[in-house]
Amino acid sequence: MAEPKTKYDRQLRIWGEQGQAALEKASICLLNCGPTGSETLKNLVLGGIGSITVIDGSKVEVGDLGNNFMVDDSSVAKSKAKCVCAFLQELNDAVKAKFIEENPEALIETNPSFFSQFTLVVATQLMEDSMVKLDRICREANVMLIFARSYGLTGFVRISVKEHTVIESKPDHFLDDLRLNNPWPELKGFADTIDLNVTDPVVHKHTPYVVILVKMAEEWAKSHGGSLPSTREEKKEFKELIKAWMIAMDEDNYKEAIEASFKVFASRGISSSLQQLINDNCAEVDSSSSDFWVMVVALKEFIANEGCGEAPLEGSIPDMTSSTELYVNLQKIYQAKAEADCLAIEQRVRNILKKIGRDPDSISKTSIKTFCKNARKLTVCRYRLIEDEFNSPIQPELQKYLTDEDYSVAVGFYILLRAVDRFAANYNSFPGKFDGEMDEDISRLKTTAVGLLSDLGCNGSTLTEDLINEMCRYGAAELHAIAAFIGGVASQEVIKLITRQFVPMSGTFIFNGVDHKSQLLSL
């Protein structure tokens, strides 16, 4: 076996060893191993997922050879689950791969408790009534669930989890936590020891912008009754003041200070999204609360008390023009404050745990540290039950989608993807399955879609003939490229859910393979 660290190097750089460990512990169940399901698992097996269980009751047909890479000529008439499982095992011997030759729909009906053994279920190509049933089962058993479906040039991916909390959301662009306009005593003290009037040009051009801005912000506040630059004029003036300190054109530190001056203008205190999070109903904890919510309560207390309205300091600073000494010292000041804040949170966590009757040490120091470092970026995702979405979609959203040109094709596909299941339930076959019945199917599908729209409270809304025609043309084809796309999306979301890093998608992703104007619908 290859050194796993080398083999997984390119992904460890994204989710680290903790993320990798979470993947290696996870057990995934796949329902239906057509190309959509097979491709989803392929991406997970390559990344070293713990175990997979492939469930499919069908035999490989010649047609399957044209859209599924995991079966070949020798697979025809054999169990599809077995063949797909064998190929997947070949990709990575560290993964425990097994299969069950059984119809997933029958399994959902007859053995609901079967699913509780898994971390996550990937349900592909399921019909609506099975989706609803499986969703209830997984919600009850607290098993994460992802639906994925490819249908002609369209398809969807939908996560169903009651609640998914993310500490390490790792956003791309996030404002640094520098407290330039609200420095704590040590940072202010450090800035006070530095004189911007220094005459040595080398020293002058190596004063880090953090120090420059802390001093300038303080000066500004002093002369403006404690407030910061807020109007466009004031902001311009503030930048001019910084510029006036430059003694040479090549002083990158001052240029950086001007560029970073927006960090001074940012409001003090926590963001509205964090405010919302600490006011969440779940922030009333008891012995059954998750570690996440226990730590949120500690965070809430911290902000109200020793944090003085701020979250714990993140503790890292971006690279900036500076002498090594000043930079390293600055780094230490930020780190020390972050550690002190973390300690305060830890105290509170231990007390809360005691209060709710849990072992005070049951949340590790490392977890608390990670939590503190990411406190400003905490994210909670909640997903409606699929049954609720199907029966009572959020009306204002649905109306918006139906009338907004940017969404019209995506919402059209959404309605039609549901309509084809109704169609199949009524006529025992998907629309356009057989060449000879195209015209009849088009008008039947139209009637079905109109009926569905009216059931959803959208009387009078119609779909374009072009789209209905297109849906019939697809004849329930599962095209490889579409399946690979949908499977790729599904596997990426699985990784985010299992590693508990990055933010998973919200709503229903509707793939539009015609012009790629796909959309997320929040219904």
Place this chain on the structure above:
Amino acid sequence: MADSTAQLSRSRDLDKLLLRSGHLVGPNFEPGPELRDDLQQYARVLVVGAGGLGCELLKDLALSGFRNLEVIDMDRIEVSNLNRQFLFRLEDVGKPKAEVAAKRVMERVSGVNIVPHFCRIEDKELEFYNDFSIIVLGLDSIEARSYINAVACGFLEYDSDDNPREETIKPMVDGGTEGFKGHAKVIMPGVTPCFECTIWLFPPQVKFPLCTLAETPRNAAHCIEYAHLIKWDEVHSGKTFDPDNPEHMQWVYSEAVKRAELFGIPGVTYSLTQGVVKNIIPAIASTNAIISAACALETLKIVSGCSKTLSNCLTYNGAEGLHTKVTEFVKDKDCLVCGPGVLIELDTSVTLQKFIDLLEEHPKVFLSRASVTHRGKNLYMQAPPVLEEMTRSNLNLPLFDLMDKIPKDIIHVTGTTSKSDKKMSCLRKLRVVFKGIDGVTDMDTAGGV
């Protein structure tokens, strides 16, 4: 009825798309079994790169009705490829990627023929690339993309009204990924922006100033780059650093550690050292799968017309929720790679010197100190001195004669131009037309690439 055979055919699903008419299709879509057969017999697709995207692309294309595929890649398989390049196994490490990838796909998808080319893209004759219906790019380097783009755009010819000749358009589909993000782009040279038209989309690589490395290192990367770019040369005079040599990497790592200790800087690890020195871009299977699938789908649509196509760039970002976006970029009409070039009309008597002077005044060119090349031949070079001397005598000759009396042709000029008070060197493609020459109906604009 086609139904019963379709159920038994391996193109069961694809047939729905290729055999049936539709309303949301390309302008030249002619559904029917002939289309499916033509795709199998006549469509020839080149996949550039057999890495994370290339492996997926070969599989996707083989299962999208194409039977004549070729793949070009100069790399050999490494262990760190195995987390995403699913056609490779541990025992394949060290073998050429193109060869193993081609073999694996052919083993599994019967009827498909894949010709591997284990070489650099520059090693192939330009005509090699002209042989394909479409070129799909699965690369991670900007330089390689630029090269293929220039080659494909080189086949493009314009008619006398400055419209691209359709039969000379070599379509390209370009994919790229980084972590949870990626893009897929459809390029129809002369119609949609070429790679060079939108090169600004690629941010310049971060390079640290040498003085920071030498004097004021602040983070681990600075210490690593100091060991890599400065210390290595000081200690190993003449020996070039090889990033693939583990001993070299280990040396850089330990030097970086020493330097970090000296300055009190935390965070130097072996993994980070590799990342910084090799400029490693994180890569995962799922993103490659998504982007390749989009590229393969567009390839199928462009060749068959079975659906509208992406117009013209898709970006995918799965890092914060899921965001996809389609952007219709516009062609840079002055693009030197895909544009027709600036039209300049001249009398046959105009000398090269006069032509160079004229470029300085020309409102669309504004080029001073021009060096002039025609079909790869240097007509006049400002530098180096040796070449200047050799070509100086041409200055007094008529340009018409120097261009072998071709009435209309492309000339490439390089020189300096002023943009907002800043002098910049630049390359320009010019279409020179000589007035009063009869019998001119055609022109070859492909010369000089």
